[in-house]
Amino acid sequence: MSTGPEFTHLDATGAARMVDVSAKDVSVRTATATGFVRLSAATVAALRLGEVPKGDALAVARIAGIMAAKRTPDLVPLCHPIALHGVEVTLEVRDAGVAVTAQVRTADRTGVEMEALTSVTVAALALIDMVKAIDPAAVVTDVRVEEKTGGKTGLWRRDADG
Template sequence: MPEPHDSGLTHLDASGAARMVDVSAKEVTARTATATGTVLVAPEVVAALRSGEVPKGDALAVARIAGIQGAKRTPDLVPLCHPIAVHGVDVAVEVVERGVDISATVRTADRTGVEMEALTCVMAAALGLVDMVKALDPEAVVTDVRVEEKTGGKTGYWRRSR
């Protein structure tokens, strides 16, 4: 197996080409990651979501299911992600004044973390929501998608400081 490139980046081989990192020697530990994001929509969409009158149907339920599917399909979408066993996904969607806040927590017991799965979960939920409301608000915006905290692995607990 090629050694990491001189840059110290683990996803590059000796020639600088992208590679998937070998995690087989890493310890299996329980790991979690939580990510959040927001879909900004027009006030009319907020009202339709609150009243359950989105023409395409239950937009919040679709967003939750899309998020779960996104978490499970992350390695198919992000080229260097390892396929791991996703043991649990919690997706929360909350209608707020400016749109919908999304929070996702993904859990596994594996050799690598689930940060990308949590981020993909939030993005897929957001895209599912946008698809459901685009006829009401073609200007909906997905924003502020980020990892909030993670547990497990060599680094243990980490939480966003800002």
């Protein structure tokens, strides 16, 4: 009989620990995360026209997202350092702002959800840094995992209701 959920990142004394994943099978794993940066109409227009004063905001954000995925274990204390085999960051300018998507891939013993979330978040922050002079009210919203594959649980996909 279970007395409640097992917290794998806590030891017997309740101290935080990094989980030992050495017994897990290596498998191809992916994670896709998304987020949105709400922007003013003037900022969206500047992005579409390539008239952001600091330069190519979307390119800077894309590279920042890729770099962030690779640095996730340096930022999130209990993440395992794993080899990433692919990071794809896309930014789509929409009427209300910019949609950010990151897909991260590896062949390892643990998943890449945190890498995908970190990628989206840092890409969004880099975008805000690039446009803050023209849009100090920019907001990052809705950062979340949309899908993950691989490992013991296989495919997981967010349902349509979020």
